[in-house]
Amino acid sequence: MELKVYKDKQEVAEQFSTYFKEKANSGEFHVALSGGSTPKIVFDVLAEKFSDEIDWSKIHFYWGDERCVPPTDDDSNYKMTVEHLFSKIEVPEANIHRVLGENDPSGEAMRYANLLEINLDRIEGIPQFDLVILGMGDDGHTASIFPHEIGLWNAEDHCVVATHPDSGQKRVSINGKVINTAKEVAFLVTGDSKAEKVKAVLGKTAGSEVYPASLVNPTSGNLVWFLDEDAATGLSPNP
Template sequence: MAAIDVFPDKPALLQAAAERFVTLASEAIAGRGRFTAALAGGGTPKPLYELLASEPYAAQVDWRRVHIGWGDERCVPPDDERSNYRMTRLALLDKVPIPPANIHRIKGELTPHKAADDYERELRELFGDAAPFGAFDLMLLGLGDNGHTASLFPGTAALREERRWVVPQYVEVVTMWRVTLTAPLISAAANVLFLAEGAAKAGVLRRVIEGPHDPDVLPAQLIQPQAGALRWMLDAAAAAELDKLTR
């Protein structure tokens, strides 16, 4: 069962998420010598990244042992304002001593299929082929108003992928090619953490968490870790329509 943590407001949510990141990083580095995290784009994660780049959080992470990837990317150049990589670089990566070789970006400037193939190859090199799907220590996700997460959008072919780690997907609703991690790879993470805030997310959160299982309509429902932990971190406004909470 997923854990659901509700915080009174957005600042409290972001502080708790930053603390969670630091804790998971410290545990992974102490246990295995490195910490691998796949980050999300969107409006909620950006201030989290800015917080992680500030004190006291930045000093609590051994960034030399951190590997950063992304859950998805728009097919745009890395300096495009729509790029998830660009947002993360400006908010976090440029401000902490993470080695360039530890930054594993999706090359959105390539053709969608080549970008997906190259990224899957890079992730397989990072994790090895010991398991069917690589296991990030942390998979950070957001939730769209239509129930999408990463670039797993309602009604798209990416939702049915069971073997690939990374796929290209043309998303009609945003008229853009995206490259996304697949649901099996996302679900293989040791820790899957959804962040959501604001009253605009209350309805879709209720449908995803408490509604009927219909992942073709609500792709976030596909994310079901078998061995890892699934956690929702929400502010009170986003959680307002939930009937049952596991805190």
């Protein structure tokens, strides 16, 4: 595991964008995107500073999770990505593989799992992304696997239907097996509201296993955490 701590959210976004460019310019590249405030800034930086430095025709975009809403809804991770990235770069429409949030959640989870099986190489039957980008919620959830549904982590199906614990909103999410099969996994975590869970997950403190983020452990060994100083508060220099 590699830990990278930067001054603030903006610097995290800039450093991650450089990292992404290096990874993505290695040939055909399949990446699972994350929603949230930090990826939004990452997309802005990629569009503004790296649009001409990345061969977007080689990158295939997917989502690690998506809210079950239409693509025009403000809650849609796809809509956010279009506004902050796709609308500003030259990327082939055929390279954008969105979760159809407007469809029946169970049927869509099955369709998306099948899409991943078709498009990605498989390791012991599990689709393998080149990179999975993850965030972490204040409750320790990642993708859309929440603590109250942690059993979905090892679900048989590659994609699952999750339920937000407060709003009840349905979401389609890749499961933990797909996350941990990726060639590389990168966390983007910023803000002091995340500090407590960051400390628990990285320090493997007693009880931290109830947080889905603590289960991220790619078999490749390639796990990178991009944190700002606020999120890293409480970490020892060498966690």
